Amino acid sequence: MFLQYLKRLLSKRTMDHYNFGAMTDAQETVGKTFLATPTFAVVGASKDQTKVGNRILRWYQTRDLDAIPVHPKEPELEGIKTITDISELSSPSTTALSIITPPRITLAVLKKAKELNVPSYWIQPGAEDDAVLKYVEENGLTDRVIHGGPCILVLGDGIRSQL
Secondary structure (H helix, E strand, O other), X not given: OHHHHHHHHOOOOOHHHOOOOOOOHHHHHHHHHHHOOOEEEEEOOOOOOOOHHHHHHHHHHHOOOEEEEEOOOOOEEOOEEOEOXXXXXXXXXXXXXXXXXXXXXXXXXXXXXXXXXXXOXXXXXXXXXXXXHHHHHHOOOOOOEEOOOOXXXXXXXXXXXXX
């Protein structure tokens, strides 16, 4: 079901572009840094339990990881008080971002996160486009960002087991 959702979500890109179940060595290094961070913000968290943003928020919860949902309208998701924007993070320099948003929003989030000195980012499949990738490259974020298909729901536990 999850892969069917991703196939629909990624209709503008070919599935060959994404590698859902594997990471490059560089991505694995970023993944370890990402998951060693004490706090996580889920940008694009949803109240709909069938949506990826909600599933990722619950992934953090079930592993007793400190997760903050970011949602512009909902005051609470999965029993956790939300923030409306990452600028509300109490400690952005110790918070990693899971990003599950349309690419144009992802780009705005990355720009704000860079200003806030967020240490690492996991851009979930479908939340990126060429403009996002160009921004990551041109702003020296390649060693802080996972993108291109690896999904935390698929690979997160394997990375955590290596910490």
